[in-house]
Amino acid sequence: MVIYSFYIFDRHTECIYSKSWLPPSVSEAPSNPNPPDHPRADRRSKAARAGDDAKLIFGTVFSLRNMVRKLGGDDDAFISYRTGQYKLHYYETVSNLRFVMLTDTAAPSMRNVLHQIYINLWVEYVVKNPLSPVEHKGGEGVKNELFELGLDQFIRGLM
Amino acid sequence: MTVFALIIINKAGGLIYNRTFHEGGLNKISTNDYLVLAGTFHGVHAITTRLNPVKNAGGDRTSTSPSVPGAANIVNRPEPSSGLEVLESENFRLQCFNTMTGTKFLLFTDTTQANVDVTIRRVYEMYADYVMKNPFYQLEMPVRCDMFDRKLLSYIREINNR
Numbered sequence A: 001m002v003i004y005s006f007y008i009f010d011r012h013t014e015c016i017y018s019k020s021w022l023p024p025s026v027s028e029a030p031s032n033p034n035p036p037d038h039p040r041a042d043r044r045s046k047a048a049r050a051g052d053d054a055k056l057i058f059g060t061v062f063s064l065r066n067m068v069r070k071l072g073g074d075d076d077a078f079i080s081y082r083t084g085q086y087k088l089h090y091y092e093t094v095s096n097l098r099f100v101m102l103t104d105t106a107a108p109s110m111r112n113v114l115h116q117i118y119i120n121l122w123v124e125y126v127v128k129n130p131l132s133p134v135e136h137k138g139g140e141g142v143k144n145e146l147f148e149l150g151l152d153q154f155i156r157g158l159m
Numbered sequence B: 001m002t003v004f005a006l007i008i009i010n011k012a013g014g015l016i017y018n019r020t021f022h023e024g025g026l027n028k029i030s031t032n033d034y035l036v037l038a039g040t041f042h043g044v045h046a047i048t049t050r051l052n053p054v055k056n057a058g059g060d061r062t063s064t065s066p067s068v069p070g071a072a073n074i075v076n077r078p079e080p081s082s083g084l085e086v087l088e089s090e091n092f093r094l095q096c097f098n099t100m101t102g103t104k105f106l107l108f109t110d111t112t113q114a115n116v117d118v119t120i121r122r123v124y125e126m127y128a129d130y131v132m133k134n135p136f137y138q139l140e141m142p143v144r145c146d147m148f149d150r151k152l153l154s155y156i157r158e159i160n161n162r
Helices: A039-043 A046-072 A111-127 A145-158 B031-050 B116-132 B146-160
Strands: A003-009 A015-020 A078-082 A087-092 A098-103 B003-009 B015-020 B086-089 B093-098 B104-109
Touching: A003 A046, A003 A145, A015 A046, A015 A145, A046 A078, A046 A087, A046 A098, A046 B031, A046 B086, A087 A111, A098 A111, A111 A145, B003 B031, B003 B116, B003 B146, B015 B031, B015 B146, B031 B093, B031 B104, B093 B116, B104 B116, B116 B146
Parallel strands: none
Antiparallel strands: A003 A015, A003 A098, A078 A087, A078 B086, A087 A098, B003 B015, B003 B104, B086 B093, B093 B104
């Protein structure tokens, strides 16, 4: 099983944490024999592109969640979707905190994994941190050493 | 094993067919909501294609047919990334089949339903036979073909009673 990336969105629809486990050669643009035609596109930083991806992911899960709720009833929950290339897993807490994970298509349901991340990492290292703010504007308070380390170890243990 | 409903979306994102086979599987929503759902799904499907995290390198040149002039310049294009194929929720499962022309077949089933891809291809065959071959059917317009309705209903009933 391969895990590509992981995102956390808060209740204000903001991406407060994102991490990618893709090797840079894979996630970067394919090796182009010609110099890029659009220098402006090249100038856009990697962070900006990652931010765009996060926005697209949020839009997708938001729409699909609403669709699932409309069709399956208010107690229904969107779990995952799969395309030919990747699989997206979704877990939402009662406080509208949303966890999203992208894996390869063969991965089993990662709902419990996302739940474990919430319980064992988020609650332990972010919520119980007295210095962490209530709202995580721009990822403030989430990017602490213990959380990042724990998450990385947990994910690498799964792969 | 139950098939709940079928939705067909044309290549512009418009709802052209919508039928429920099993009451109580999905919430009842109005036709207007179905139209909104079709449009939303069409957009989301396009975004899921773009989100592909594995952008495999497509620049490798191949020499599969060196006899053809100019073949050396043809780059081996990677398989285009597909959009959403299966969506799972706690109460249902949604299988999407995107045809070559961009028409989407959405089949809603219960979470334990197996072989949905076979079912959805059979539905596509029926669509080709009874809708596309109907001389009175106008392309991209809502499907109103009695034969299609009848054949589809009997096929799905067979699956639901299994």
